[in-house]
Amino acid sequence: MIEINSLRVDYDDVTAVCDLTLTIPTGQIYGLVGPNGAGKTSTLKALAGIIQPTYGEIKLEGIDLELHPRDALVKIGFMSDFPSVYENLKLWEYLNVFATAYGIAQKKRIESVRYWVKELDLFDKWDTFISDLSRGMRQRLALAKTLLHDPAILLLDEPASGLDPMGRIEMRKILKKVSLSGKTIVISSHILTELSDFCNAVGIMEKGKMVVSGTIDEIRKVIGAKSELIIIFNELSEQDRGNFKEILSRSPQVLNAKEEPVLEFRMSFSGDNQQASQLLSLLVSAGLSVCQFFIRQANVEDIFLKIGARQVS
Amino acid sequence: MRILNLKDNPLFIRCWYERMRFSVVVSAITIMVLVVGLIFLSCYINQETLTVYDYYSKTHTPVPWLNFVFFYISIAQGVLIFFFGTRSISVITSNEKMSGTLDLHRCSPITRINQIIGLLLGAPILEWIVFFMAMLINFVITLLSSIKIYDFIVLYLGMILSVLLWHSLIMFFSLSSSKQRNRLGVLSGFILIFFFLPWILTMRLSSITHLTVFPSYIQLYQSIIGFAQKVPPWRSVNDWNILHGFYGFKIATLPFQFMVQVPLLTLLIFGISRKISFDDRPVFSKIQSSILFFLMIFYLTGSIITNTIYDSAMYNYYAYNYAILYVICFFVIALVLSFSATPTHLIYSKGLRRVKKTGLSKFSLSDEANSNLLWTVTILYIASLFYALFCYYLAMPARYAVLVFFLLSTQLILYTSAFEWFRLSAFRRKMAYFWTLIIILWLIVPILGFVTKPMVTAEFYEYYLSGLSPFFWSGQLLPKLWGPVSLTLLSVLITLVLINGVLAMAAVLLAYKTRQSIQNSLSMEKFVYPVS
Numbered sequence: 099m100i101e102i103n104s105l106r107v108d109y110d111d112v113t114a115v116c117d118l119t120l121t122i123p124t125g126q127i128y129g130l131v132g133p134n135g136a137g138k139t140s141t142l143k144a145l146a147g148i149i150q151p152t153y154g155e156i157k158l159e160g161i162d163l164e165l166h167p168r169d170a171l172v173k174i175g176f177m178s179d180f181p182s183v184y185e186n187l188k189l190w191e192y193l194n195v196f197a198t199a200y201g202i203a204q205k206k207r208i209e210s211v212r213y214w215v216k217e218l219d220l221f222d223k224w225d226t227f228i229s230d231l232s233r234g235m236r237q238r239l240a241l242a243k244t245l246l247h248d249p250a251i252l253l254l255d256e257p258a259s260g261l262d263p264m265g266r267i268e269m270r271k272i273l274k275k276v277s278l279s280g281k282t283i284v285i286s287s288h289i290l291t292e293l294s295d296f297c298n299a300v301g302i303m304e305k306g307k308m309v310v311s312g313t314i315d316e317i318r319k320v321i322g323a324k325s326e327l328i329i330i331f332n333e334l335s336e337q338d339r340g341n342f343k344e345i346l347s348r349s350p351q352v353l354n355a356k357e358e359p360v361l362e363f364r365m366s367f368s369g370d371n372q373q374a375s376q377l378l379s380l381l382v383s384a385g386l387s388v389c390q391f392f393i394r395q396a397n398v399e400d401i402f403l404k405i406g407a408r409q410v411s
Numbered sequence: 412m413r414i415l416n417l418k419d420n421p422l423f424i425r426c427w428y429e430r431m432r433f434s435v436v437v438s439a440i441t442i443m444v445l446v447v448g449l450i451f452l453s454c455y456i457n458q459e460t461l462t463v464y465d466y467y468s469k470t471h472t473p474v475p476w477l478n479f480v481f482f483y484i485s486i487a488q489g490v491l492i493f494f495f496g497t498r499s500i501s502v503i504t505s506n507e508k509m510s511g512t513l514d515l516h517r518c519s520p521i522t523r524i525n526q527i528i529g530l531l532l533g534a535p536i537l538e539w540i541v542f543f544m545a546m547l548i549n550f551v552i553t554l555l556s557s558i559k560i561y562d563f564i565v566l567y568l569g570m571i572l573s574v575l576l577w578h579s580l581i582m583f584f585s586l587s588s589s590k591q592r593n594r595l596g597v598l599s600g601f602i603l604i605f606f607f608l609p610w611i612l613t614m615r616l617s618s619i620t621h622l623t624v625f626p627s628y629i630q631l632y633q634s635i636i637g638f639a640q641k642v643p644p645w646r647s648v649n650d651w652n653i654l655h656g657f658y659g660f661k662i663a664t665l666p667f668q669f670m671v672q673v674p675l676l677t678l679l680i681f682g683i684s685r686k687i688s689f690d691d692r693p694v695f696s697k698i699q700s701s702i703l704f705f706l707m708i709f710y711l712t713g714s715i716i717t718n719t720i721y722d723s724a725m726y727n728y729y730a731y732n733y734a735i736l737y738v739i740c741f742f743v744i745a746l747v748l749s750f751s752a753t754p755t756h757l758i759y760s761k762g763l764r765r766v767k768k769t770g771l772s773k774f775s776l777s778d779e780a781n782s783n784l785l786w787t788v789t790i791l792y793i794a795s796l797f798y799a800l801f802c803y804y805l806a807m808p809a810r811y812a813v814l815v816f817f818l819l820s821t822q823l824i825l826y827t828s829a830f831e832w833f834r835l836s837a838f839r840r841k842m843a844y845f846w847t848l849i850i851i852l853w854l855i856v857p858i859l860g861f862v863t864k865p866m867v868t869a870e871f872y873e874y875y876l877s878g879l880s881p882f883f884w885s886g887q888l889l890p891k892l893w894g895p896v897s898l899t900l901l902s903v904l905i906t907l908v909l910i911n912g913v914l915a916m917a918a919v920l921l922a923y924k925t926r927q928s929i930q931n932s933l934s935m936e937k938f939v940y941p942v943s
Contacts, residue, residue, distance in 0.1 A: 104768070106764065106768075108757060108760065108761055108764070109757065110755075110756060110757045143514075146518040147517065147518050148514045148517050148518050149689070150688075150689040150691075150692075152761045152764050152765060153764060153765045153768045153769075167520075168520040168522065169520075171518055171519060171520045172520040174518065176515070176518045178511060178514065178515075180511065182510050182511030182512045182514065182515055183510070183512070184425060184429065184510075184512060185510075186429045187425065187428050187429060188428075191425075191428040194424065195421045195422075195424050195425045195428070196421065196515070196519070198419055198420070198421040198424055199421035199515075199516060199519040199520075199521050200519055200520065201419075201520060204418070204419070243515070
């Protein structure tokens with residue numbers, strides 16, 4: 099569990115984080131979203147004890163970071179956006195250094211290192227110097243370092259930054275796997291699709307302020323984000339179009355239907371699954387050749403765009 | 412984690428992995444064996460010529476060749492650990508900082524002291540291992556030769572302590588100066604010290620000398636060749652007393668080194684710890700700066716007083732030299748520490764926000780975000796005690812001593828407040844203006860005074876122009892304060908105190924106004940709370 103109370107981080111002329119109050123319950127995967135310079139990294143660094151906040155209280159698993167830093171820091175694993183590595187060390191040496199830093203007993207160190215190297219598919223690079231690793235491998239190595247001591251809280255700052263599309267997909271797979279472990283995870287990114295798949299709560303930051311925060315369902319309700327209904331027809335005569343429009347006009351849950359491209363209609367839908375089913379029955383019984391009919395829930399990207407249109411920038 | 416449990420120290424392990432690669436270790440040991448072998452060979456072959464010339468008996472006395480082997484090996488060790496060790500610690504510490512790996516250790520549960528020890532002992536680990544191997548050879552030589560075990564212990568304890576102090580200093584600079592221009596600043600500082608060093612060395616200050624490893628070598632040299640001489644290798648007993656005197660007391664080399672080096676090493680470790688914890692903090696807190704200032708002035712005064720007691724010839728003719736040295740050292744130390752403890756705009760505003768948030772009305776006295784004025788006044792109080800003691804021993808007339816102290820104090824307040832004003836005001840991004848102003852006031856204007864002197868008939872005309880530069884006015888005024896002082900000179904001194912006093916008050920006022928303006932702007936700040 100992470101509790102942040104009135105956190106403020108200042109740089110010379112910039113307030114990076116302004117009075118942030120936030121609670122992230124145990125096991126939640128919390129996506130911190132926002133454009134560059136929104137204050138995501140500063141928030142994570144303050145949580146990791148790397149930067150000293152102007153003021154504010156941070157509790158990690160109930161332990162005050164300022165009062166008991168060593169007890170609090172052992173609970174977290176922090177991964178920075180740029181993998182900070184020792185170029186002149188071998189892969190296993192690097193991990194062994196951090197296994198020591200987190201107080202893993204000497205006998206268990208290599209065992210633990212070996213486990214995470216295998217988990218992150220780096221075993222064939224065991225004895226390779228870090229200077230010879232690709233960017234993607236370094237990111238995985240940094241993640242292995244973060245997971246080494248089995249922290250209760252993971253702070254991941256743009257874990258896929260600088261990776262090519264394949265690298266991103268791989269990183270996403272690994273993160274999905276990690277997210278199943280029941281750890282509290284805070285993951286920041288300005289690439290929304292990275293977070294859509296596995297975050298169950300998000301906070302959108304802008305200019306150091308938290309614009310909105312909560313589970314995706316809560317935010318949907320708060321901002322009134324509607325689901326999108328997509329209907330694709332096989333063919334559609336002029337008469338069919340008329341019937342279709344008439345059926346839609348009788349359905350109060352449907353708004354702003356637009357045809358884009360031909361034979362594909364997108365519209366806002368505020369009803370539930372039963373109402374959607376009724377609508378589909380009406381279309382089929384009217385003889386319309388419905389090819390596809392599906393509802394897309396508003397994801398992180400939609401929420402961000404919705405918020406952005408209203409409040410951000 | 413225990414402090415000296417190096418096998419559980421991640422930074423030590425990191426350095427061990429990086430520095431102790433098989434090929435590197437083999438190369439280092441090969442080179443060491445070759446160098447030691449060469450020393451043995453050259454001393455053995457040339458043992459007939461290894462003599463010591465005694466200036467007093469005018470004779471050459473042969474010295475056992477093993478004694479010289481010991482001496483040359485210890486010199487090679489010094490070069491290795493001071494030069495190559497320094498390079499290693501500088502490179503590794505800078506890399507830790509620049510690559511961001513230090514941040515990873517910062518957010519791990521490892522304590523700061525373990526981080527410091529890991530880097531301090533780990534970065535030059537290869538040099539230390541070679542050093543200890545050579546020390547083992549020298550130990551065997553000690554058993555086989557006429558060198559006393561006591562001298563062996565004194566040399567190596569003194570050397571290890573000096574190395575730790577020096578390495579800590581380098582580590583401190585590497586952590587403090589991340590930017591290229593800061594490094595250039597440090598380099599300029601070293602160059603400046605290099606130029607002033609010959610002059611400082613002529614002052615023969617025991618405490619300054621004992622900050623280095625040289626007294627250990629002097630002791631060793633005496634042990635190695637001393638028995639061959641009828642009298643100690645010192646030109647007079649007086650020289651020995653000056654080298655080992657402190658406030659008139661004689662202290663042996665090793666305790667003296669511990670006395671001056673251990674407190675400084677401790678303070679440096681505190682400074683390094685602060686820089687490792689949070690990079691944007693001043694290197695020393697106000698209390699630490701005050702202690703450091705106290706120590707430096709304590710050491711300086713102790714040495715100068717010793718010199719006035721034992722070096723009567725030098726004192727009688729050049730008492731003002733000590734006074735000039737004292738004034739300049741006092742000013743430089745106080746100013747450097749004062750500048751380093753001055754809060755930046757960020758630290759000051761952060762401090763204000765913290766105070767505001769906690770509902771307090773003002774800073775606590777020790778808060779590092781607090782203004783520097785109080786700190787300056789505190790150190791001036793500390794300084795006045797030593798200054799009084801110093802003036803008493805140097806027999807400076809009391810009225811002039813008071814005036815000089817006022818001149819020094821007002822200048823310190825002037826430059827400290829001016830620096831604070833620059834740091835807090837909109838000029839904080841244009842610090843070049845401040846340094847330009849300093850160069851103009853401390854160098855250009857006094858030189859202008861000398862250049863234009865022939866055009867002006869007024870007596871002491873150039874003193875007015877050098878009145879803002881402690882380096883110039885101390886050199887001009889102080890030599891004239893022993894003996895009869897003319898009324899004109901006294902009026903010059905008083906005028907300079909007044910000019911500096913007025914300027915100091917203006918600077919204090921400016922800094923105060925700037926602090927007020929920041930406070931006002933922050934009081935208008937609105938706190939925005941999250942939407943959710």
